[in-house]
Amino acid sequence: MTALLRPVLALGLLAALWQAVVWAAVVPERYFPPIATVVQAGMSMIARGQMQQALFDTGSRAILGAIAVNLIGIGLGLAATGAPSLRRILDTVAAILQPVPPAAVVPMAVFALGLGWKLYAFVVVLVTIWPPYLATVSALAATNPVLLSVGRMAGFGPVAMLWHIRLPAAMPEILAGVRYATTIALIAVIVSEMITGRDGIGFLLFQKAFAIRIPEVFALMFAVGLLGSAMGLAVSAVYRGFAGWHLAQRGRAA
Template identity: 35%
Template sequence: MKQWIKPCIGFAAGCAVWQLVVWTGHVPKEYMPGVGTVFEALVGQLRSAEFWQNEPLTLMRTAIGLVAAVALGFGTAVLSARYRLVEDALRPLVNIMRSLPPAAIVPLSIFALGLGLKLFLFIVCFSGVWTVYVSAAAALATSEPVQLRSAQTLGYSGWEIMWQVRIPAAMPAMLTGARLAVADCLIATIAAEMLAGSNGIGFMLYDSAFTMHTTDTFALLVVAGVNGLLFNQAVLRLRASMVRWHDQFTKMVQA
């Protein structure tokens, strides 16, 4: 219970500040409803069949796109760490692509992929893969020299060193990159649904905003934030199961 006290206090403080801003009247209630009004709208959404038809679609698109981004980013980072030619060839491309916002590539992607699942998965994967790649490549590039020299002394080949030394040592930082990519992928999913979708939380957000249903818009923004929290917790649990040794070692050193 103790680990939830501080986050709950922070959440309550944020809601209090929000409500204080509403009470001051500087922003009309039509555009910034109170916390209680948004909560009522959120309950209404949770009771509606439309919400439960669209929420799973957003979660599915984000999850599949995230898995694709992690697989592609990790795989490319391993090749980049193993072969200097791959790293040099990818460096300018990565610096350019990671600067492009997901919404900017939606129109061209529609012409190439049409309006369907392929479009959403491409946009989501494109958004997350660069964060995964940069984090994984940086982690693999900073392998401990003593470990590498020890493996070479024992006669390990280049790929054996990669799989048995460099990747295990870099895995905590690589999974941190995957955690950062969660937000990118969820933002990309909602942006794509707003611009090119006919369903999903992003489409519901777009529809409620442009029909001036402000309370529903805020409620759906809360849902999007909770979705990000759920994905973040899923990655944290995966990290805890895969690199438990790292956390135990860190606690031992700190003690």
């Protein structure tokens, strides 16, 4: 009940605050339209099929990209944990590439990879893979030594130790990396769409903004917000599945 009531209340509060700003006329109404106008603009984009198409384009890129990149990142983390020489190479690459923002990568990639899925795959992988990789490597290296002793007393070899002790213990930290990567994946896709200028929410946001169709820009912003929230909720569900004990433990300690 409260779980359902809270987001509704939050949305209501946001709408009220929005309307208060409009009535206070701090910003010209032309650039900050009433909430009803924004809803209307969104409805008309839905009626034309434009909103659904953009959400599908952006959503499929971001969601598939996030899933793939998290799996690859965790896989690389596992491989690097097993092979220290690979880890040294990957850590160096990560140190160089991690600070590069998605917007800096796209112009070069457009020429090399065209405007299709390859571009998005490249940008998302390049800027998003590091959080799950680094989280996996650092969490697997930091297993509490008493648990390792417990595993050894139970007769675990390296593989059983990884599967029964190190990986479950590392899950909360790994999934924190996954949550962060999932957020950046959406940002990377939207920035890429803005620069490539063909389709998706990023493209529409730019197009509507330059056409000064402000209510539609706001409607698109809400759509991105909803998409991002949905992806966040999906990560939370995965977290509860693999590391729910950690939340419960923390909840009890707090």
